[in-house]
Amino acid sequence: xxxxxxxxxxxxxxxxxxxxxxxxxxxxxxxxxxxxxxxxxxxxxxxxxxxxxxxxxxxxxxxxxxxxxxxxxxxxxxxxxxxxxxxxxxxxxxxxxxxxxxxxxxxxxxxxxxxxxxxxxxxxxxxxxxxxxxxxxxxxxxxxxxxxxxxxxxxxxx
Amino acid sequence: xxxxxxxxxxxxxxxxxxxxxxxxxxxxxxxxxxxxxxxxxxxxxxxxxxxxxxxxxxxxxxxxxxxxxxxxxxxxxxxxxxxxxxxxxxxxxxxxxxxxxxxxxxxxxxxxxxxxxxxxxxxxxxxxxxxxxxxxxxxxxxxxxxxxxxxxxxxxxx
Numbered sequence: 001x002x003x004x005x006x007x008x009x010x011x012x013x014x015x016x017x018x019x020x021x022x023x024x025x026x027x028x029x030x031x032x033x034x035x036x037x038x039x040x041x042x043x044x045x046x047x048x049x050x051x052x053x054x055x056x057x058x059x060x061x062x063x064x065x066x067x068x069x070x071x072x073x074x075x076x077x078x079x080x081x082x083x084x085x086x087x088x089x090x091x092x093x094x095x096x097x098x099x100x101x102x103x104x105x106x107x108x109x110x111x112x113x114x115x116x117x118x119x120x121x122x123x124x125x126x127x128x129x130x131x132x133x134x135x136x137x138x139x140x141x142x143x144x145x146x147x148x149x150x151x152x153x154x155x156x157x158x
Numbered sequence: 159x160x161x162x163x164x165x166x167x168x169x170x171x172x173x174x175x176x177x178x179x180x181x182x183x184x185x186x187x188x189x190x191x192x193x194x195x196x197x198x199x200x201x202x203x204x205x206x207x208x209x210x211x212x213x214x215x216x217x218x219x220x221x222x223x224x225x226x227x228x229x230x231x232x233x234x235x236x237x238x239x240x241x242x243x244x245x246x247x248x249x250x251x252x253x254x255x256x257x258x259x260x261x262x263x264x265x266x267x268x269x270x271x272x273x274x275x276x277x278x279x280x281x282x283x284x285x286x287x288x289x290x291x292x293x294x295x296x297x298x299x300x301x302x303x304x305x306x307x308x309x310x311x312x313x314x315x316x
Contacts, residue, residue: 113278120271
């Protein structure tokens with residue numbers, strides 16, 4: 001199960017914007033900081049501006065910043081805005097070819113689980129993800145092959 | 159956000175097996191019923207046999223059936239078995255290059271949401287998804303371009 005790159009990058013942009021406070025930041029600077037694609041970021045920033053999470057300032061010394069306080073931006077709302085497609089399984093999308101579409105009970109069950117996922121994210125705001133500006137200029141060891149994998153635990157209440 | 163095709167097909171195989179009761183079914187039959195790839199199904203059935211959800215019988219008149227009662231197979235456990243990779247965002251995977259890996263608070267928040275998703279699915283078993291054998295031989299209109307899309311509602315508790 002994966003979120004789209006759009007959601008991943010959107011949360012990173014908002015975290016970097018939050019750490020930057022009132023300072024305008026640019027797509028170039030954000031792309032360089034995270035070492036990610038400028039083209040992808042442009043799309044992400046456009047969505048975040050359109051949805052009212054970021055405020056853009058045009059011009060040579062332009063850039064963007066948070067459009068509201070970090071505590072006013074719920075993580076669930078960001079994911080709702082960027083995950084245009086919550087098609088967990090084929091039949092959620094248009095044009096399902098599955099023979100049991102119409103009598104299958106899986107969609108409502110998956111919808112309930114999806115709601116539980118999103119509602120959990122609604123408990124948090126960008127303020128809960130706040131980092132210090134210095135966290136974004138970490139020494140190179142932070143870019144090593146460390147992984148967060150082992151921290152992942154899926155409850156197995158057998 | 160999407161589940162893998164593996165999870166989608168695994169749930170379909172278990173639902174078809176459950177509807178077939180004690181009757182052995184085959185990969186060919188299941189592939190034909192759902193109109194999906196035989197190769198993909200082979201992989202899915204292998205995993206489901208290995209994980210003890212299906213019981214395979216070799217030989218010319220062989221096939222597979224549920225290895226336990228439908229009410230003993232939790233949907234959450236099936237998804238755990240088939241979603242090898244719950245890498246919701248880049249840093250969940252090995253070799254994360256994100257500069258804030260190490261101080262970022264996003265992974266624990268996403269893990270909590272992921273657990274809420276899986277724990278919801280744990281409330282249900284294959285018995286809750288049971289269909290009648292006749293549901294799998296529906297007339298062709300069931301294969302039309304109907305969609306379950308509009309039934310999806312992500313709570314927006316603003």
